[in-house]
Each structure stands twice: as structure tokens, then as C-alpha cells.
Amino acid sequence: MDLDAFDELLTPRGRRALAEAGELAGADPVAAATRLRRTYDAALTSAALTQAALRERATAKFGDDARLMYFTPHGLEQSTRTEVAEHRATRLIAAQVPAPGVVDACCGIGGDLLALARAGCTVEAVDTDPLTAAVARANAEALGLGDRVTVRVADAAAVEPERYDALFADPARRTSRGRTFDPMAYSPPWPVVLGLVSRARTACLKVAPGIPYTFIPEGAQAEWVSFKGEVKEATLWTGAAHEAGRRATLLPGGHTLAATGVEAGTGPAGRYVYEPDGAAIRAHLVGEVAELVAGRLLDPMIAYITGDAPVVTPWATRYEIDDVLPFSLKKLRAALRERKIGNVTIKKRASAVDVERLRSDLRLKGNESAVVILTRIADKPSVIICNQPSPI
The missing domain is CATH 1.10.10 (Arc Repressor Mutant, subunit A)
Structure with a gap:
């Protein structure tokens, strides 16, 4: 189109x-x-x-609004889910004057500018692509937000963030060869983005969840956001209202966990194993999660926590341990047959095992279900057989 x-x-x-x-x-x-x-x-x-x-x-991301909105294929793929955009807009409003003026330096189809406008912001947005800018403008009009939003075709590098209360930037993470994970290949490039951030009173910068820590500006607060257990993105916040450090947020519940510097100890497997939410793992908050469940790491380098008490927390999925074995296809197959396991959920971390091939090689039969965790314990390939997740 x-x-x-x-x-x-x-x-x-x-x-x-x-x-x-x-x-x-x-x-x-x-x-x-x-x-x-x-x-x-x-x-x-x-x-x-x-x-x-x-x-x-788009209904999965935008709900009923999708039926009124307009999209491009790439714009939809890179757009922010409504719940995540609303979370960011709420945080930005809380740190600003009642109706802040925000410049959206890379607006795309407008997922974030719509949330900002609905939260009470006046938004001036730019995008280098005329079609994308037209789509964003049409979306604001379609949702009755045209009086709060201005969209024009311009290069993000030409934006003057000092003229606004806040800067929002979501640099494109796609090149002609597909999605990129290198911030230097973002559009606009990372140095340009950081230049804009350095001139803004408050900045909210959307980045990929796998951004290397070395790219996080000094003094910024880095927040990883998970929606229904899936890590969606990271946000870098700068400005007086945002204390430097790391945090994770779970949506739609709105739970937030901040770094305290606590380090988890290691120890033998207890009755339960806890798998931290991906946002907590990305934010290096495994120690904080271990403290919440009174647990310890099975291996100092791997984010599986074990404990003896059935703690309820939104920050981790809890499994009851049935057995812990050195990894061996023959022994694992025998153990599952003995338990009449015909259906398994296979999870892995720090394991080179091909999950689908293993599933085929197990040749399972039976009516029971289990969770099989492939990992390393004390630097040795191991397998943990668990019951289905305990309800939370």
C-alpha cells in the first residue's frame, strides 16, 4: 500500500x-x-x-480500537501493545506537570502517542516515512484524539526536545535485512538517540528487551516490561523524577520490583523450583526474586531458584519437584514411563539439548502429565522432573 x-x-x-x-x-x-x-x-x-x-x-494488541485504526505491516509488528503504552503514559504523567507537552520522535503508526494523548498529554509527533506519518495522523483522528496530536514528516534528528516537557522515542529496530538487535543499527542510530535524550528534561526511550547493558545511559532507570509472562520490551527513563537503577514490571497486574543489590546463595534442590518471570531475569533481579520465595539458586549462573516452602508470588512460576537426575535419555525415558507420563512440557536453560528431538526420542505413553526442566547444576547437565505448575 x-x-x-x-x-x-x-x-x-x-x-x-x-x-x-x-x-x-x-x-x-x-x-x-x-x-x-x-x-x-x-x-x-x-x-x-x-x-x-x-x-x-491488530486486535490482539489494540483490542476494540483496532477496528477503527489503520496499519502498515511493519508498523503493526513494531507497535506497542495498548496495555504497555498505557503503563508508560501513566508513569510519564506522574512525573510531569498535569498536561505535559511531549514530542514523539519516531512515532510509527502511533501506538504510544495515542496512549499519551489519552492520558492528557499534548503530543507533537514526527516520522520520516510519509505513509507511516499519515497512518499515525489518521489513527489519532479515528479515536477522537486529533485535537491533542500533531503529526508531521521529519527526521528525528531535527527534533528539539528542550522545547517540550518530555521526549518519547521508539527508534526503528528493523533494517532492509530484517529485525536488528544492534542499537547502532537503529533508526535513528543510537548516538543520535542519546543526543536527543541528553537534551530532554525527561525522556522515555523504548528499546529491545535484549539491549546490552553497556548501551544504557549513565544515570538512567532501565525498566523491563512483561505482559502475561512474555517480556515485551525495555524502557529507559531519564530525568529528575526517575531514580537510576533497574526494575521490572508485570502487566496487566502492575507489579513492580526494583533492584536492591541482594545476591542469591546456592544450594541443593528443595521441594520446589521457581522460574522467575523473564522481565526479572532481564533486569538481573533473580536475587530479589529468590529473596521473595526464601530460596536459593540451583546453580550460580542459571536463573532457576529452589526452595522448601510453597510461596505465592507473581514473580515466578512454581513447580513441585518430583526428582532430580543427571541428564541421560535412557534414565529420563525410564523415569517418565515409570510415572506413566504421556504428556510433558519441556523447558530448558543452559542446555544444548534439542527439545523437539528429545520429545520424539522419549516415545511417551501414559495419561499423566509432567514438566521436565533441562539445565545445569554444579556445571553438570541435569534434568528436573516436576508436577504441573502449582496454582497462583
Whole structure:
């Protein structure tokens, strides 16, 4: 879809085509296109069907809003889930004047600027791509936020963050070869982003959860966010209201854990094994989680915690240990057969075992279920057989 095709979607005729395409969701693509072509030209038919399909996919991230919004394939892939964007907007508002002026230096299709505007911010947004900027502008209008949002085509490097109460930046993490994990390959590049941050009173910078710690600016607060157990992203906060350090946040519950410097000890397996949430692991808060469950590490280099008490915490999934064995396919197969295990959830950390091949090689039979954890204990390949997760 190019800019001309998108502009036509915003006309009364284009809106009718999009509405009809939405009614055909799930139909055979050829049949849907044939039906629309009876009324509309090929370009509008293609744009409407593409947009209807993107709206369907976007429901997982944007809920009911997706049915009113517009997307590009890359824009949808890189956009922020509504719950995460709302969390960030709430934090930013709490640290600012009642209705802060925010500049969104890389707005994409507008996932974050919409949350900021709904939270009460006045947002000026820029994007280098004319189509993407047009989509963001249309989304603000579609959701009734046009009076709070201005979107223009511009390079993030030209933004003057000192003119605003806060800077928000979500540099693109995709190149012509696909997704990149190197901040120096972000667009705009990392030095440009840091230059903007250094001039802002308050800055909120969205980055990949795997960002190397060496790229985190001195004095910044780094927050890793998990949504329903899946780490979504990291956010770097700067400004007087944000104390330097590391923290993790769990959504939708809103639980937050900050670094205290506590270090977990190591020891033998107890009755339970705890798997910390990925956000806590990324934020190097395994010691803090171990303290919450009165536990210890099975191995000093691996984020599995063991303990003797069934502690309830949102920060870790708890499994009851049935047995701990040195890793051996033959012994593991025998142990599972003895327990009549026919269904296993296999988890691993610091193990080179191919999970799918192992599942096939186990040749399981039986009606019972178990969790098998492949890891290293005292630098030796080990397997932990557990019951299904205890309810939390």
C-alpha cells in the first residue's frame, strides 16, 4: 500500500470499501477480491483487503480500537501493545506537570502517542516515512484524539526536545535485512538517540528487551516490561523524577520490583523450583526474586531458584519437584514411563539439548502429565522432573 492508496481509503468511497472488506474477513481471498472488484478498482480493493486483514491481526494488541485504526505491516509488528503504552503514559504523567507537552520522535503508526494523548498529554509527533506519518495522523483522528496530536514528516534528528516537557522515542529496530538487535543499527542510530535524550528534561526511550547493558545511559532507570509472562520490551527513563537503577514490571497486574543489590546463595534442590518471570531475569533481579520465595539458586549462573516452602508470588512460576537426575535419555525415558507420563512440557536453560528431538526420542505413553526442566547444576547437565505448575 502506497500513500495514494491509503489517502483513498480515508475518502467516503474508501471507507465504504474498507467496511465491505471487513465484512469479508475470513472469506476466501480470491472470492473476496472478486466481490469487491465489482464495485471498486484494483488498487482500492487491494488496499481495503490488506487493511481489513491488518485490523484483524491488530486486535490482539489494540483490542476494540483496532477496528477503527489503520496499519502498515511493519508498523503493526513494531507497535506497542495498548496495555504497555498505557503503563508508560501513566508513569510519564506522574512525573510531569498535569498536561505535559511531549514530542514523539519516531512515532510509527502511533501506538504510544495515542496512549499519551489519552492520558492528557499534548503530543507533537514526527516520522520520516510519509505513509507511516499519515497512518499515525489518521489513527489519532479515528479515536477522537486529533485535537491533542500533531503529526508531521521529519527526521528525528531535527527534533528539539528542550522545547517540550518530555521526549518519547521508539527508534526503528528493523533494517532492509530484517529485525536488528544492534542499537547502532537503529533508526535513528543510537548516538543520535542519546543526543536527543541528553537534551530532554525527561525522556522515555523504548528499546529491545535484549539491549546490552553497556548501551544504557549513565544515570538512567532501565525498566523491563512483561505482559502475561512474555517480556515485551525495555524502557529507559531519564530525568529528575526517575531514580537510576533497574526494575521490572508485570502487566496487566502492575507489579513492580526494583533492584536492591541482594545476591542469591546456592544450594541443593528443595521441594520446589521457581522460574522467575523473564522481565526479572532481564533486569538481573533473580536475587530479589529468590529473596521473595526464601530460596536459593540451583546453580550460580542459571536463573532457576529452589526452595522448601510453597510461596505465592507473581514473580515466578512454581513447580513441585518430583526428582532430580543427571541428564541421560535412557534414565529420563525410564523415569517418565515409570510415572506413566504421556504428556510433558519441556523447558530448558543452559542446555544444548534439542527439545523437539528429545520429545520424539522419549516415545511417551501414559495419561499423566509432567514438566521436565533441562539445565545445569554444579556445571553438570541435569534434568528436573516436576508436577504441573502449582496454582497462583
